[in-house]
Amino acid sequence: MKRFIVLFALVVAFALLVACAAPTPEPTKPPAPAPTTAPAQPTAAPAQPTKAPEATKPPAPTTAPAATVAPTQPPAPARTAKxxxxxxxxGYKGTLNLWVLGYTPGNAFANPFDNAVSQFMVDNPDIKVDITGYPPNDEGFAKLTAALQSGQGIDLLRMASDRLPQYVAEDLVEAIDPYLTxxxxxxxxxxxxxxTRLKDGKAWSWPLWVVPMGIYVNKDVFAEAKVDLPPQNWTWEQFVDVAKKTTFKRANGEQVYGFSGYIxxxxxxxxxxxxxEDPSVRPVNKDGKFGFNHAAAYKGLQRFADLALVHKVTPPDFGSQKDADVKGGFTNKQYAMIVDATGPAAQFVAAKVNFEIYPHPTVNGNKLTVGAVGLIGVAxxxxxxxxQAAMDLGRYLTSSEVQADVPPGSNVPTGxxxxxxxxxxxxxxxxLDKFIPMLPDMWVTPLMVNWAPLTRLIHPEYQNIIFGxxxxxxxMKKIAPEADKLISGK
Amino acid sequence: MTAIREFFRKYGWSYLFILPSMTTFFVFVFFPVVWSFVISFQKYSIARGGMWMDPFYANYIQAFTMLQGIFVTAIRNTVVYTLFTVTTNIFVGLILASLIQPLSHRLRTFFRAAYYLPAVTSAIIVGMTWAYIFNGQWGFANYLLRLVGLAPLRWLSDPDIALVSVTLSAMLTIPATAVVLYSAAMGGIPTEFYEAAELDGATGIRKWWHITVPLIKSTTLYLVVLYTIASFEVFERIYIMVPSGVGNSTQTIVTQIYNNGFKDFNFGVASAQAFVLFLIIASIAVFQFRFLRSDVEY
Structure with a gap:
């Protein structure tokens, strides 16, 4: 017994010593974790055929009068039926299970849905809506797919469009056509x-929102570097120029980089x-062949890689950085510009980041952004x-009424x-209105067979190009034959 | 028949005691293993079940040829990782256990506990810590390099270095199990051997090399097999430190199984690769048992 007491005392003393030890010196301040993240960017779709590999024509812009964001506005008063x-x-009485991508209680993706669902339940006292969150990563999608396949505990799901083909092919979601008014x-x-029209010409989900990529510009970093903000219709040369000028070392030795992005x-x-670089540079061309193995694609890829290799405006780990490090670096003013989807905008507003959103710079007069569509599916x-009840909730969650019920407020910066x-x-x-002008130039990731294996084939090559x-x-020539096979569904 | 009946009448009740553990073993280990072997010959979907491949070994062909033959690269990376980590872990474990062995009982117990602390730390935390250390922008490793006037490295973003960094992180983690098992094994060696050696004029190093090391050979075998299996199954460390990969330089066998199974839902190919992993580990274990088994008894 005595030995155990002595041992216990030694362990406690050791723990105290460790706890009291001086912090390890670090060269520069690491970025704090990004605000709770739930990226809205398109994800790689699991393989399953449904539709011809074809880039979808971008949606028309919605009208969007800019409203003032009021992050300090108090929470909405108690809800009443509307x-x-x-x-x-x-006439349904019971529970509906709603799965929401990126939902973690209290985060940017949770609060809007919590508010909306509470309004729906006030209007439908006999219906209880339970929300389950799933992370935007492989584990999350595996969990979601398993739930759909088991048919248990899931009635509606919020997902990115590139997930839909598998669920339609495996007959896991309902067509919404009979319920479209x-x-x-x-x-x-x-x-x-x-x-969403993937099989038999039917629509297989309620379209929620359109998610293009934009360039987030940290105005504080620009001001610190004494660089004027570029015009919204900027060119690639202007982009590189400001990226170079905003790559500098602070007096305390901290290095600031002009640009970063999650790869x-x-x-x-x-x-x-x-x-x-050119409209012909698409992963799948109109002829159904791999479209990154020609001169324009090589030129575009090299031009992009030169940001790291020649201009040196990117952080050392650019190409294999974690998503949280990219967003955290932008929030902490270590990166002047990042490319990201619409989702982080609300997080940056909540974190009081002084930022502006830009479209992609033009190259040879070409305007382009990439992205996906957010959907609400019914299991x-x-x-x-x-x-019928699930469809009614799906319609409500994709309506203009839900924006009226969940206006910009304390925990939903953009409504x-x-x-x-x-x-x-x-x-x-x-x-978010800054993304509207980008929509006409948006390329949507193709809903196709083998999109996930295709991206897994391209990714290491893409990284190696960036790493020089x-x-x-x-x-690209090396992977083209296999890419063609994947695109053709073999 | 009467003998069997008599056997169960006499001993049958005792089987009830092992029933819970055997049930768990069959449901959660044996059945999934057999099932995954079956799936390795099928195109499998959770919703629709499996369809036999034609030819039946098609998943095995695909496992080695798909995505520019990345599985072969993954095997090579895993072997390199295993060679360095197992060798280092065994060596460091042996040295540390030898150093604490002459200490008093209380101090020995303290060091065993202290060395075991990292083993109870979550692999996720360990991986994240190493990712911070090797961060190219503000990591501690580059800070040390700058202190001695060397240029910083892209530890986790240079395909030529990334696997070395991940392997180094495993090599620099104290092999807690090895220290504890070696320490226990050394404690079990009769002191008469050392006394006899001292009478013959043997020094400390000679005693260690000619008595201690041979007499703990069975522990070494056990640890080599244990660490080899663990190294071949490396996943969390890679997944946490370089989640997006670094070219294909940090792909290992299990990351490939994971990608095929849970990214592409290609369970057939994932199962085939898992079975290949099983064959590799089993072959190495048999080889290790054959060449390292000990007949020493004391």
């Missing part, structure tokens, strides 16, 4: 609804910055009454919508 499309006509058809942007097999955040179910809505009637607020280990020409 009726209209909030009221389900199903004339008002819905008139209001939903037809080209966005077409994105991963699951996202296409940075692709727009080199795909804009396959046999209960007609419950299905319910975190990206331009998929309906003409949805009014989004600043700073291989020339774009050698790299």
């Amino acid at each position: 009726g209209g499309i909030r009221k389900s006509t199903s 004339a008002d819905d058809k008139a209001d939903i942007l037809s080209n966005v609804l077409d994105v 991963d097999p699951g996202v296409v955040n940075t692709w727009g910055l080199w795909m804009n 396959k179910m046999k209960d007609n009454v419950k299905r 319910f919508y975190l990206a331009p809505g998929a309906r003409k009637s949805v009014k989004i607020v600043a700073p 280990k291989i020339k774009p020409e050698d790299s």
Whole structure:
């Protein structure tokens, strides 16, 4: 017993020593964790065929009068029933399980849905809506898919468009056509609804929002570097110029970099910055062949890689940086510019980052951004009454009414919508309105067979080009035969 | 028949005691292993079940040829990682255990506990810590390089270095299990051997090399097998330190299984790769048992 007491005392003493030890010196301040993140960027779609690999035509811009963001506004008062499309006509009594991408209680993706669902439940006292969050990563999607396949505990799901093909192919989601009213058809942007038409010409989800990539510019860093903000219609040369000027060392030795972005097999955040070299630079061309193995693609890729290799405006780990480090570096004023989707805008507003949103710089006069569509799907179910209730909730969560019910406030800086809505009637607020002009030039990731393996094939080559280990020409030529096979569905 | 009945009448009740653990083993280990072997010959979907491949070994062909033959690169990376980490872990464990062995009982117990502390730390925390240390922009490793006037390295973003960095992180982590097991094994060696050696004029190093090391050979075998299996299954460290990869330089066998199974939902190819991993580990274990087994008894 005595030995144990002595041992315990030694362990406690050791722990105290460790706890009291002086902090390890560090050369510069590491970026604090980014605000709770739930990126809205498109993710790599799991393989399953449904539709021809074809880039979807970008949606038309929605009207969006800029409203003032009021982050300090107090929470909304107690809710009262408002009726209209909030009221389900199903007569369903019971629980609906809603799965939300990126939802963690209290974060930027949770608060809008919590508020919206609470309004829906006030209007439908017999319906209880339980929200389950799933992270925007492989574990999250595996969990979601398993739930859909088991048919248990999931009735609606918020997802990115590139996830839809697998669920349609495996008959895991319901078509919404029978539930689309004339008002819905008139209001939903037809080209966005077409994105969900994957099998038998049916629409397989409620379109929620359109998620383009933009360039986030940290105005404080620009001011610190005494660099004027560039014009919104900037060119690649202007982009490189300001990136160089905002790459500097602070008096305390801290290095600031002009540009960064998240590069991963699951996202296409940075692709727009080199795909804009020429309209022919697309992963899948109109002839159904791999479209990165020609001169314009090589030129665009090399131009992008030169940001790191020649201009040296990117952090040392650019190409393999974690998403949180990219966002954290921008928040902490260590990066002057990053490329990202619409989702972080609300987080940066909440974190009081002084920023501006820019479209991608033009190259040879080409305007382009890349992105995906956010959707609300309804899981396959046999209960007609419950299905009707789920459809009613899906319609409400993609409506303009939900934005009216969840206006910009203390915990929802941009209101319910975190990206331009998929309906003409949805009014989004600043700073998201800056994404509106980008929509006509948006390329949507193709909903195709083998998109995930294709991105896994491209990604290591893309990284090696950025690291300067291989020339774009050698790299893309090497993978082209296998890419063609994947695109053709073999 | 009567003998069997008699056996169960006499001993049958005792099988009830092992029933819970055997049930768990069959449901959660044996059945999944057999099932994954079956799936390795199928195109499998959770919703639709499996369809046999034609030819039946097609998943095995695909496992080695898909995505520019990345699985072969992954095997090579895993072997390199295993060679360095297992060798270092065994060596460091042996040295540390030898250094604390002459200490008093209380001090020995303290050091065993202290060395074991990292083993109870979450692999996620360890991986994140190393990722911070090797961060190219503000990591501690580059800070040390700058202190001695060397240029910083892109530890986790240079394909020529990234695997070395990940391997180094594993090599620099104290092998807690090895220290504790070696220490226990050394404590079990009869002191008469050392006394006899001292009478013959043997020094400390000679005693260690000719008595201690041979007599703990069975522990060495056990640890080599244990660490080899663990190294071949490396995943968390890679996944945390370089989640987006560094070219293909940090791909390992299990990251490939994970990518195929849970990114592409290609369970057939993932199962085939898992079975290849099983064959590799089993072959190495048999080889290690054959050449390292000890007949020493004391």
